[in-house]
Amino acid sequence: MSIxxxxxxxxxxxFDLYSEYPLKNKLDEISVIFKEKNNEVCIFRDTIQEAVTTIYRGLSKCVTxxxxxxxxxxxxxxxEKWNIWTNDLSDEVDEDEEDVYQQYWIWSSRDFQTWVYQKGGKSYVELSPSYRWHYLEPIENEVVITFEEFMKGYKPIVIEITSEKLTKVLDLLKKIKHDLGIS
Incomplete structure (x- = not known):
């Protein structure tokens, strides 16, 4: 796998975008790895088109x-609030129940959710652990913890993105979109 x-x-x-093979088109699969100092974790796996389009759209909305x-x-x-809301959902969601989190959601994996938002004129990326068993049954021999135990150890990563950095990231994403024919 190469970056x-x-x-x-x-x-x-x-964020490092990894691919098994050289990327040739927008439907090639990639993994998005979040790196912070010596720690790294896979936060998304899908086509490069999906990865780039969603983060580009969210960050562009921050600019505006x-x-x-x-x-x-x-x-x-x-x-944190999304995990609690999701855990509290019944099997049948009421028609009038609003998912207030959807507009901020960018990427997800079984273990992490990625959010983009603004507050007080500043832009943020939030990586939040997600409870592994919200939607999936445990894998055979997997150690399962309760939702309450999960929440006791819950710790998000919040990154403030400066306006200068936001511009640079959007320029890079525009170049990727252009190079791979992503509209």
């Missing part, structure tokens, strides 16, 4: 002030 591209968010954090957190949400608490 197709690195998207530096801060001095110590970045369309990603402001609603009044019920706080910086660094979006993933």
């Amino acid at each position: 197709y591209c690195s998207i530096k968010l801060t001095e110590d954090t970045q 002030n369309q990603m402001t957190l609603n009044s019920t949400l706080d910086i660094g608490r979006v993933g």
Whole structure:
């Protein structure tokens, strides 16, 4: 596996887009690895088109002030509240039940959710652990913890993105979109 591209968010954090093979088109599969100092974790796996389009759209909305957190949400608490909301959902969601988190959601994996939003004129990327068993049954011999145990150890990663960095990241994403024919 090799790095197709690195998207530096801060001095110590970045998204690396990995691919098994050289990328030739927008439907090639990639893995997005979040790196913070010496730690790294896979936060998304899909086509490069899906990865680039979703993060580009979210960050672009930050530039135009369309990603402001609603009044019920706080910086660094979006993933926590989403986990609680998701855990509390019944098997049948009421028609009038609103998913207030969808607009901030960018990527997901079994273990992590990635969110983009603004508050107080600043832009943020939040990576939040997700409870592995919200939607999936345990894998054979997998050690399962309760939701309450999961929440006791819950700790998101929140990254403030400067406006200068936001511009650089969007420019890089535009180049990737152009090079791979992503509209």
